[in-house]
Amino acid sequence: MAIKGLEQQQIAQRLARQTEKTRVNVRSLNEECGIFGVWGRQDAAQLTYYGLHALQHRGQEGAGIVSNNKGHLWQERGLGLLSDVFRDPARIEALTGTAAIGHVRYATAGSHGVENIQPLMVNFHDMQISLAHNGNLTNAMSLRKDLEEEGAIFQSSSDSEILLHLIRRSKANTFVGKLKEALNIVRGGFAFLLLTPHGMYAALDPHAFRPFVVGQMPEGNYIVTSETAALDVIGARFVRDVQPGELLAIDDNGLTIDSYTKNTTLNIDSMEYIYFARPDSTIYGVNVHKARKRMGAALAAEQPVPDADIVVGVPNSSLSAAAGFAEATGLPNEMGLVKNQYIARTFIEPTQDKRERAVRMKLSAVKDVVRDKNVVLVDDSIVRGTTSMFIVRMLKEAGAKSVHVRIASPIFKFPSFYGIDMQTTKELMGANNTLDEMREKIEADSLGFLSVDQLVKAIDLPYDGQGTGLTTAYFDGHYPSPIYDYAASLSYFVAKDLVDFAPEPTTTYHPRQVSSLRNEETLADGTIHLDSQTIQGVE
Ligand SMILES: O=P(O)(O)OC[C@H]1O[C@H](OP(=O)(O)OP(=O)(O)O)[C@H](O)[C@@H]1O
Numbered sequence: 282m283a284i285k286g287l288e289q290q291q292i293a294q295r296l297a298r299q300t301e302k303t304r305v306n307v308r309s310l311n312e313e314c315g316i317f318g319v320w321g322r323q324d325a326a327q328l329t330y331y332g333l334h335a336l337q338h339r340g341q342e343g344a345g346i347v348s349n350n351k352g353h354l355w356q357e358r359g360l361g362l363l364s365d366v367f368r369d370p371a372r373i374e375a376l377t378g379t380a381a382i383g384h385v386r387y388a389t390a391g392s393h394g395v396e397n398i399q400p401l402m403v404n405f406h407d408m409q410i411s412l413a414h415n416g417n418l419t420n421a422m423s424l425r426k427d428l429e430e431e432g433a434i435f436q437s438s439s440d441s442e443i444l445l446h447l448i449r450r451s452k453a454n455t456f457v458g459k460l461k462e463a464l465n466i467v468r469g470g471f472a473f474l475l476l477t478p479h480g481m482y483a484a485l486d487p488h489a490f491r492p493f494v495v496g497q498m499p500e501g502n503y504i505v506t507s508e509t510a511a512l513d514v515i516g517a518r519f520v521r522d523v524q525p526g527e528l529l530a531i532d533d534n535g536l537t538i539d540s541y542t543k544n545t546t547l548n549i550d551s552m553e554y555i556y557f558a559r560p561d562s563t564i565y566g567v568n569v570h571k572a573r574k575r576m577g578a579a580l581a582a583e584q585p586v587p588d589a590d591i592v593v594g595v596p597n598s599s600l601s602a603a604a605g606f607a608e609a610t611g612l613p614n615e616m617g618l619v620k621n622q623y624i625a626r627t628f629i630e631p632t633q634d635k636r637e638r639a640v641r642m643k644l645s646a647v648k649d650v651v652r653d654k655n656v657v658l659v660d661d662s663i664v665r666g667t668t669s670m671f672i673v674r675m676l677k678e679a680g681a682k683s684v685h686v687r688i689a690s691p692i693f694k695f696p697s698f699y700g701i702d703m704q705t706t707k708e709l710m711g712a713n714n715t716l717d718e719m720r721e722k723i724e725a726d727s728l729g730f731l732s733v734d735q736l737v738k739a740i741d742l743p744y745d746g747q748g749t750g751l752t753t754a755y756f757d758g759h760y761p762s763p764i765y766d767y768a769a770s771l772s773y774f775v776a777k778d779l780v781d782f783a784p785e786p787t788t789t790y791h792p793r794q795v796s797s798l799r800n801e802e803t804l805a806d807g808t809i810h811l812d813s814q815t816i817q818g819v820e
């Protein structure tokens with residue numbers, strides 16, 4: 282299908298309108314969802330609920346599950362936490378059938394409506410399709426405009442819906458053929474799960490921006506989900522990470538691993554290791570907690586605090602980095618801040634006043650721990666600076682002699698369009714202030730960040746391909762791909778040589794560049810097939 286591009290000017294106007302909306306709503310880093318799918322189990326919806334529960338940190342604004350009962354798909358979705366949406370047990374009971382996909386969403390501004398809560402579902406005259414997406418499509422706006430001009434009617438304002446339209450419009454003969462064609466038109470970050478009456482499909486973008494893993498239940502049934510932590514809670518074993526450009530098909534015959542493109546490369550989002558993923562998850566062979574500890578240790582070496590008495594981590598996500606900092610320096614790792622566990626993540630609250638209130642309600646200083654101490658305050662990131670600003674003040678009010686802020690990632694300067702959809706630099710403290718201005722604003726006695734080189738070393742991806750295998754664009758301005766509809770929004774930085782974009786890959790990324798996949802066998806037709814048999818040795 283011929284999809285015309287949008288003129289740069291129209292896109293710039295649209296982005297300007299969006300930015301205005303963003304400014305009013307003071308949008309957070311969004312577009313970070315969790316997805317889970319299972320095929321071939323009587324308890325499919327219940328299992329999906331448990332899996333999503335383990336992924337709740339990835340999105341808290343809405344949740345949904347779609348099940349497949351003998352070829353008929355049924356959808357339940359709503360706004361709020363998973364436990365709110367499924368408070369009434371009848372909603373899970375309604376999701377009968379032996380396969381299900383689910384989604385927890387972190388909404389975009391102006392689109393908090395239930396129509397954007399996933400999994401999305403469409404009823405065609407000849408089949409139903411349900412779709413769950415983690416990521417952000419960078420050419421969605423221009424594709425949508427072109428599709429609408431050709432008569433398409435969208436049900437939602439979500440970028441994800443594009444894929445369903447592209448599948449329907451494809452002239453390919455089979456569903457997989459249509460899906461492959463659609464996957465080759467969309468750009469940006471995507472881990473997609475699709476459920477049809479006949480199978481479950483999982484596809485990862487050609488850069489593997491988002492984490493996506495395959496697991497297997499003891500009885501043999503396959504799971505595909507965002508993080509390994511979701512496999513652990515349901516008792517599934519980890520099988521493999523989905524590779525860039527792969528298309529997995531799961532049905533009653535087992536799992537077939539195919540690919541929709543051979544033009545791939547590896548650029549896992551470093552923010553998954555820094556902040557987003559759970560510490561008990563492992564992404565491409567790297568445990569997140571251990572990576573964060575190494576970031577903390579590297580930070581201690583790069584940004585030492587000579588007169589420090591204690592290290593204090595900011596609960597939750599920086600506790601691992603604080604442990605690494607303390608271990609490397611021999612300083613006591615103290616609980617100088619306590620978190621009220623009933624407050625959700627602040628970073629993903631949709632408005633600034635809500636975020637500020639959330640920080641106050643969420644974190645309190647432990648006076649007897651910090652009084653008269655020179656404190657090294659370790660956090661994993663400064664985005665808007667809301668958290669640092671409040672807790673430095675809080676620690677000083679609690680009697681700390683000095684507060685030295687150490688951030689276990691580099692300065693966050695540029696937006697992300699691949700999944701953490703910060704579409705503007707306006708809100709980023711690191712984009713609008715010098716290091717000293719930042720230090721002054723957060724009222725810290727000193728402030729230091731980890732360098733990009735040390736971050737990459739600390740993650741220590743077991744990868745021997747080209748580049749680092751990671752996306753670090755937020756820190757160094759080197760985007761691993763073009764950003765299409767968003768390009769105009771970064772033209773200022775491009776003109777100043779602060780930002781550049783690698784072209785899309787034209788070669789094959791070899792999965793065996795990741796050590797965990799080196800023993801896998803590829804069939805003569807290029808696919809890998811795994812039967813859904815009971816795992817040997819498991820009852
Ligand atoms: O500079 P800011 O705009 O405040 O954003 C950065 C903060 O937000 C995140 O924590 P968050 O409170 O979201 O979640 P956590 O409890 O999982 O660490 C992150 O770990 C930083 O602490």
Ligand SMILES: NC(=O)CC[C@H](N)C(=O)O
Nearest residue numbers: 312313314414415416417
């Ligand atoms: N956070 C996500 O990954 C959300 C997926 C999709 N872009 C949406 O807006 O719903």
Ligand SMILES: [Mg+2]
Nearest residue numbers: 596597598599
């Ligand atoms: Mg935090």
